[in-house]
Amino acid sequence: MIGRRAIRSVLVVLLVAVVVLGGMPGLAAAETRSGGSVVVGENEVVNDDLQVFAGSVVIRGTINGDVEGAAGTVRIEGTVNGDVNVGAGTVELAEGAVVDGSLNAGAGDVVIAGTVRGDANVGGDTVRLLDTAVVGGDLSYDGELVRADGAVVAGTVTATDGGVGPVDFGPLAPVFAFYGLLASLLLGAVLLLVFPRTADRVSATALAEPFRSGGTGLLTLVGIPLVLVLFAVTIIGIPITIVGALLFAVVAWVATVYGRLALGNWLLGFADVRNRWAGLLVGFLVVFAVGYVPVLGGVVDFLVLLLGLGALALVVYRAYRGRSDERASEPPVVDDDTGRPTV
Numbered sequence: 001m002i003g004r005r006a007i008r009s010v011l012v013v014l015l016v017a018v019v020v021l022g023g024m025p026g027l028a029a030a031e032t033r034s035g036g037s038v039v040v041g042e043n044e045v046v047n048d049d050l051q052v053f054a055g056s057v058v059i060r061g062t063i064n065g066d067v068e069g070a071a072g073t074v075r076i077e078g079t080v081n082g083d084v085n086v087g088a089g090t091v092e093l094a095e096g097a098v099v100d101g102s103l104n105a106g107a108g109d110v111v112i113a114g115t116v117r118g119d120a121n122v123g124g125d126t127v128r129l130l131d132t133a134v135v136g137g138d139l140s141y142d143g144e145l146v147r148a149d150g151a152v153v154a155g156t157v158t159a160t161d162g163g164v165g166p167v168d169f170g171p172l173a174p175v176f177a178f179y180g181l182l183a184s185l186l187l188g189a190v191l192l193l194v195f196p197r198t199a200d201r202v203s204a205t206a207l208a209e210p211f212r213s214g215g216t217g218l219l220t221l222v223g224i225p226l227v228l229v230l231f232a233v234t235i236i237g238i239p240i241t242i243v244g245a246l247l248f249a250v251v252a253w254v255a256t257v258y259g260r261l262a263l264g265n266w267l268l269g270f271a272d273v274r275n276r277w278a279g280l281l282v283g284f285l286v287v288f289a290v291g292y293v294p295v296l297g298g299v300v301d302f303l304v305l306l307l308g309l310g311a312l313a314l315v316v317y318r319a320y321r322g323r324s325d326e327r328a329s330e331p332p333v334v335d336d337d338t339g340r341p342t343v
Contacts, residue, residue, distance in 0.1 A: 038071075040078065049082070057088075066101070070229050074105075076114070083118070087229075091122075095132045102137070110143075112151075119155070129153075181288055188257045188280045198315065199261060199276060206262035206311035207269075214303065217255070217310030224248055252309065256301075259308025260284050 031048045038054040040046060044061035052069035059067065059076045066082035074086050077094040083101035091107040093099065097114030103122065110122045113130040119137035127141045131150030138155035145159070192199050206213045225248070228241045261276065264283025268275070287304055291297035 042078070052086075057086075074107075091124075093133075095130070110141075123160075181284060184253070184257055184260075185280070185284055187253065188261065188284070191254065191257060192276055192280065196276070199258065201315045202258045202308070202311045203262040203265050203276070203279070205314050206259065206307050207266055209311075209314070210307065213310035213314060214306045215310065216313050217306035217308070220309050220313050221252075221306065251312070252305065255309035255312050256305050257308065258312055259304035259306075260287055262307060262311065263287065263304055 031046060032051040032053075034053040036055045038052050038057045040050070040059045040061040040063065042060040045064065046061070047064045049065035050063050050067050050069075052067065052071060052074075054069075054071045056073045057069070057071045057075070059080065060078045062078055063080045063082065066085065067076075067080050068085045070087045072088060073090045073092075074088045075090075075092045075094060076084065076097045076099070079098045079100070081100045083104065084099050085104045087106045089108045090111075091105040091109075092111040093103070093114040093116065095113040099114070099116045099118070102118035103112075103116045103120045105121075106123045108124055109126050109128070110124040111128045111130065112120065112122075112133040112135070114132070115134040115136070117136040119140070120135045121140045123142035125143050127143050127145050129135075129139075129145070129147045129151035131148045133148070133151040135153045135155070139153045139157045140160050141158075142160050145157075224244075228244045228248070231241045231244065257280075260283030261280050262283070263286060264279035264281065265274075265276070267282055267286065268279050283304075287301060290300045
């Protein structure tokens with residue numbers, strides 16, 4: 001359950017990142033509001049896209065455009081003549097509220113009591129459709145669906161595992177999977193060639209302290225995205241959030257490689273084999289093979305990510321702390337003539 005919540009927290013942040021990145025070309029034209037609380041009054045009309053970053057967002061008026069952003073809570077009581085793309089702790093479409101386009105939301109809880117004329121793609125611990133709910137298109141959901149008898153969904157209802165709708169590559173799925181494997185193996189080869197000592201330290205840390213590494217990885221996986229969302233609350237912080245999200249995605253990719261390396265080294269240890277290249281290959285092949293086992297594949301992949309991310313974070317932290325301690329222990333340089341420390 002903890003892993004599922006962690007995954008969903010990251011999905012919410014990724015949804016927000018996609019929303020912000022997708023809106024960058026029109027960022028100057030769109031209206032942006034941020035702060036502790038953002039309220040669009042009952043008689044207020046916004047004739048543009050609205051981007052919101054706040055603790056709470058309440059829309060009682062009319063938005064003639066899309067609504068995008070992140071908040072602790074998002075409640076829509078009015079009309080949005082466009083799409084709604086939000087990430088929040090709670091998302092609520094009140095009775096009588098109308099979304100003329102699609103609703104794309106990632107949250108802890110999603111409540112729909114109003115009308116969505118397009119598709120609804122939602123992910124949450126709980127997704128509630130009340131008696132007055134109307135979805136004119138398809139409903140894709142991740143989480144527990146609680147649907148009242150009076151709720152209407154004109155299209156299909158699909159349970160997904162991704163939080164924002166299924167992704168199906170059809171017959172090309174094995175090709176994409178194999179391409180991803182090769183790309184990650186190439187990254188692993190680069191890391192071993194350029195930073196061999198770092199790779200050894202991360203792998204050794206993961207194997208010597210698996211629980212601490214996994215716990216640190218979980219905290220990092222949840223904590224950094226939350227910090228990025230806090231930065232996004234301010235307009236100045238939006239560029240920092242975008243750059244930070246991209247950098248964190250790269251770090252997470254590197255962490256998955258280190259996690260597989262640690263797994264491979266651990267397995268080879270039973271055969272008394274000590275070879276980082278063999279460990280990298282074995283780790284990748286094992287995770288790749290287990291990935292085709294329902295449920296187990298996702299669990300193993302997630303645990304390997306936590307292991308690699310946590311071990312990498314511990315190695316970086318300890319290296320930084322070691323340098324700080326070393327600088328603090330260095331004696332001041334004394335001038336031979338005056339006996340005073342020199343800078």
